Amino acid sequence: MYDVIIIGAGISGTTLARELSRYKLSVAVLEKEYDIATEATMANSAIVHSGHDPLPGTLKATFNIKGSRMYPKMSEELDIPYMPCGGMVVATSKEEEKTINELYQRGLTNRLSEDEIAILTREEILKMEPNISDHVISALHVPTTAVTFPWEAAIANMENAMDNGVELFLETKVTGITKDTHFTLETTQGEFHTRVVVNATGVYADQVQNMFVPADFEINVRRGEYYVLDRDVYEINSVIYPVPTDKGKGVIITPQYHGNVLLGPTSEEVPIKDMSKTTPSGLEYIKAHAKNSVKNIPYDKVIRSFAGGRASSSTHDFVIDDVKDSGFINIAGIESPGLTAAPAIAEHVTNNLISKHVTLTSNPDFNPYRKKVPRLDEMSQEERNELVAKDKRFGRIICRCETVTEGEIVDAINRNCGARSIVGVKNRVRAGAGRCQGGFCQTEVIRILAEQLDIDYTDVNYRKTGSHILKSRTKGD
Ligand SMILES: Cc1cc2nc3c(=O)[nH]c(=O)nc-3n(C[C@H](O)[C@H](O)[C@H](O)COP(=O)(O)OP(=O)(O)OC[C@H]3O[C@@H](n4cnc5c(N)ncnc54)[C@H](O)[C@@H]3O)c2cc1C
Missing domain, CATH: 3.30.9.10 (D-Amino Acid Oxidase, subunit A, domain 2)
Incomplete structure (x- = not known):
């Protein structure tokens, strides 16, 4: 039995996961896709808006300004661009x-x-x-x-949440929700039980609430x-x-x-x-x-x-509520400025909604810092030399357009919430994000993924399970 299950690992779910990891709670994040942050959090303008635009008095206005003021500290702690x-x-x-x-x-x-x-x-x-x-x-x-780097913001929050004890279940789509003394979630990977459910499912949020009780908003x-x-x-x-x-x-x-x-x-x-x-x-x-x-x-x-698709609510504002005080909590209708507002929404949902259902006791082991990401193009020559002396793979350029080394790719695969696919590598270290769009580096990325995940080249996925680039061997080993 979990204290809190968050459905959806976009920026809303992952900032909440990190916020909850400050407390002694058992928390899981269920994500239907092969990787996190693949929907709205992947396809947006990346702007941390100042807060001049939302209509005064709306949740968008309140959380935009608060979130924008939280970004510098969060980015520093989690090493987010x-x-x-x-x-x-x-x-x-x-x-x-x-x-x-x-x-x-x-x-x-x-x-x-x-x-x-x-x-x-x-x-x-x-x-x-x-x-x-x-x-x-x-x-x-x-x-x-x-401007931030949105999917790294989500990945960094998830990684730090996992470093602090949160569990992530990928390819776990929630298909049914019931409640007696607690919630039971039916998923494509079996049942999960929890005291509190948070619905952070982007464009699917109305459908997911309808699994429990009819939603009074539409996306x-x-x-x-x-x-x-x-x-x-x-x-x-x-x-x-x-x-x-x-x-x-x-x-x-x-x-x-x-x-x-x-x-x-x-x-x-x-x-x-x-x-x-x-x-x-x-x-x-x-x-x-x-x-x-x-x-x-x-x-x-x-x-x-x-x-990318904005999850636009029929209420014309964010929907952040505890449905009938049941412990089913919505973070829904999170269109722009949702990327900006996410850390502030996470704090509010934890302190004012989740706290009504579970006791928040500080986690004495909580570490707000993510292990620094080695970014060679941001280092001095001395720093690069030092790293290469320790591990030669930091001296081997794999992506020429974005100047990404083998060492950086290996690091991105071997972290909590690490890369498991070609797109996963691209989203974490930008190998394949430049002008050749992976034309030159993709075969090398496949090799590194196969070696690090200890799988055959033909089992390396492009984006999701079964999306193999290489179909079979044409020659012997
Ligand atoms: C075109 C565009 C431009 C934008 N520009 C900006 C901007 O510049 N600045 C800004 O602040 N905001 C911007 N936004 C808004 C921002 O991107 C979103 O508010 C934010 O990414 C929403 O995050 P989320 O986590 O709520 O949703 P999502 O990122 O969509 O995540 C929802 C997650 O839930 C998962 N999920 C869904 N159903 C299930 C299920 N049944 N079981 C398990 N998992 C499930 C999905 O797979 C997904 O990973 C923009 C949005 C768009 C589309």
């Missing part, structure tokens, strides 16, 4: 200038301080952003905006499509937002921690099965709208496109 770059909402007409003035007031109402929000003139913008569009006349500046999926530019090919220093509309924040130009730039997202309601598909019309929409904010976009340097 974090780039405080600032953001600006750009106005291209007098009408849009009115909206940025309203957003300025909204930011203050949401509790940004006066030095965390300002209006910039075109001349001030140009000093910071040489590629700003000729149409832009002024901007709302939010310097506390930052609609709004797909967002993106282009990715190669690293270091386009100068954008801050997150450039257009003026928001009732469809959302619009096509944003976002510098990424590793030097790429994201263009997107779009916003379109789709069935769940289509949420990860890109479309010609969506990508054309990005081109048509990005040019209002910035110029000189090098579309010949696009290396990839992708799409």
